Amino acid sequence: TKWAGTRPKVASSDLALHHFDMTYSLQLGDLWPSVRVGMLSEKKYGALVNSFSCDSDVISALQTQGCRDFISTALTEHLSTDPELHNPTAAPITSHIQCFTFPRGDISRFRPARSDSNGLLNYYLLDAASVLPVLALDVQPGHSVLDLCAGPGGKTLALLQTHDLRFLWANDLSGSRTARLRRTLQSYLPTELLMEGKVHVTSVDGRQWRDKDESTFDRVLVDVPCTTDRHSLMEEENNIFKRSRTRERQMLPLLQMELLLAGIQAVRPGGDVVYSTCSLSQLQNECVVQRAVTVAQQEMGIRVEVQNLSSFTRLFSHTFHFAPQPAVGELVLPHLCANFGPIYLCKLRRMS
Amino acid sequence: IPRLFCSAPPPPKAVQHPEPELTMRALAEMGFSETQAEVVYEVAKKKRCKHQVPILTSLFVLGFNPDSMLKVLEKCPDLYVVKESQLQQRIANLRKLGLLEGSLQRVISHYPQILSLPIKKVNAVSRLLREKCQFTVQQVTDILRDSPHILQEDHTSLEYVFQYAYFRMGCQQAEMVKAKLFRLSVEELQCRHGFLERRGLYQTPDKKGQTLIVNPKLKDFLPVSEETFLTKIALSTQEEFDVFRKLLARELEEERGREHTRTAS
Ligand SMILES: C[S@@+](CC[C@H](N)C(=O)[O-])C[C@H]1O[C@@H](n2cnc3c(N)ncnc32)[C@H](O)[C@@H]1O
Secondary structure (H helix, E strand, O other), X not given: OOOOOOOOOOOHXXXXXXXXXXXXXXXXXXXXXXXXXXXXXXXXOEEEEOOOOOOOOHHHHHHHOOOEEHHHHHHHHHHHHOHHHHOOOOOOOOOOOOEEEOOOOOOOOOOOOOEOOOOOEOEEEEOHHHHHHHHHHOOOOOOEEEEOOOOOOHHHHHHXXXXXXXXXXXXXXXXXXXXXXXXXXXXXXXXXXXXXXXXXXXXXXXXXXXXXXXXXXXXXXXXXXXXXXXXXXXOOOOOOOOHHHHHHHHOHHHHHHHHHHHHHHHEEEEEEEEEEEOOOOOOOOHHHHHHHHHHHHHHHOOOEEEOOOHHHHHHOOOOOEEOOOOOOOEEEEOOHHHOOOOEEEEEEEEOO | OOOOXXXXXXXXXXXXXXXXHHHHHHXXXXXXXXXXXXXXXXXXXXXXXXXXXXHHHHHHHOOOOHHHHHHHHHHOHHXXXXXXXXXXXXXXXXXXXXXXXXXXXXXXXXXXXXXXXXXXXXXXXXXXXXXXXXXXXXXXXXXXXHOHHHHHOOHHHHHHHHHHHHHHOOOOHHHHHHOOHHHOOHHHHHHHHHHHHHXXXXXXXXXXXXXXXXXXXXXXXXXXXXXXXXXXXXXXXXXXXXXXXXXXXXXXXXXXXXXXXXXXX
16 A cells, blocks of 8 residues: 555665664664665766767757756866865876766756767766776876776776777676676677777676786776665665675675785786675775775785875766765765765775 | 625715715714725725625624724625625634634634635634644634635645654644644745754654654744744754755755656656
8 A cells, every 4th residue: 555655564774764864874874864864865877978889969959958968067167266176185086988967966867878870889888986997097108907896887988088098808607697797788889899998898806816826907896796785775676685685795895805816816906905895884885995905914915005086076066975084084065955876985005 | 783885885965865965974884984984885885896805894894893894894805796605604604613602703803715715615624623633623713713825735745744743753742733834824834844853953853753852842943033043942043044945945846856757757
């Protein structure tokens, strides 16, 4: 009946909400109610423009609808007006990525993507905040990049917008996820590019990179499986708060740390790793990073340094709500007026 | 009791006609100034009321002064044409529903339309409140006094407001009356409650009537200004609430759309 609430008795989403109420109210204090109502309401998307598509109208069409590319807007408008952003430690952003969003408080939706004359889709809809880990990775021309947990491929696509990267290896443990990733790549990238062998897709356990002895990648993205907070609150399907998955959920931080260590192993000295999740959980975010830094030093003899992203977040603070200073890394908080995230990201440089 | 005739326009002062003069005197006896009396004539003429204006008599008897009578008629010009017998029955009916001296006058000045409604319509709402919503007789009186406009509302939406508060929010009838629940539109009720609920500040009681948090009292967050609601109860900003209102409206609209397709197929 309509009064019994929209969800079944002990829905996994209820368990998730209860769990979040217990942990996040302590972690976020007064900010929690705002984040909570954001996560329980419709999220906002961003349209990641596919620069391989020859739909020349896409930009003007998006602009007519009232959206703006939040990245170039930040670079042209806020960078020039904010003196603090001119200091040399500011995270560099040389990006070809364009991601359009509707303004603050605007709840309009994007139309579905359209294909161009070659059958390539003109944009990919994703949580605009999930572009931030890719931006923070700062891929340069000629770089080789490893995307350790790539499925279904949103961030892979964003990485590939840097046209002149040398090589991209996209991996995901799940076969169905890699299949989806392949389909995504086919709908967005010209066949030639996929044939060139520039993009390599595999389906293996990312932890294996820990045992490989080759530290060759310039950049590694470690976008780990997590409690996917928003999803867990809204969907029953594939919900990690299902009672039968309790153990799997409890093991997440360990898995996440091992994946991060594998990423650290795979990157060359001097190269960068970005760790990211779509959870608010300190246990899955800061704690995993801090623990991994220690273990890398002690067990692998690798020194990594956490990079300061505060000027980076400052640059994008017109589009996203960032949590006040996590111990390490940066956290995008959902908020009704800018309902992106949660996205946690932390950038690490391998020193030795 | 003076009878008022309004078939003729106000006469030029010099000419003396017996009938209109009586009317003018009657108005004067009730305390109307000349200008006020002219206003009454004017409207009565427009309303094409042929014989008399019993509403003036009725209001006069109820103790209304000319100023408040004029206000009543301004708010609800339809009353010019209601028959005397009808008026008397309607007033008697309102008394029967518990609106006694004081309350009766307040309701009429606040919501004069109440005298333009057929008894049947009024009683149907009162029955709905008693039978379907299980309010006590006294509570029904209080509801009618606080929110007489519900008499003209659609029964389904009235019942929906009640059911929402009762089942969805877990409130008792007494709280609803205290909070003047029916003054709010369904949308506003859902919006304030939904906002609090998603912020984690309101929980529907379980079968035993228990909640993990202490819910704010209905009377503290419904019959208050939006500003008070936001600063004292929801602890949020106008900006967030405005966005929430838009989102919720779209959510509900889409839900109705889905329900519609489900029942249609
Ligand atoms: C948060 S999702 C990645 C989202 C993706 N980066 C994107 O932007 O579309 C995490 C992924 O990690 C994968 N995964 C889980 N365990 C893994 C493991 N041991 N090795 C590699 N991938 C794993 C899951 O299949 C899931 O697709």
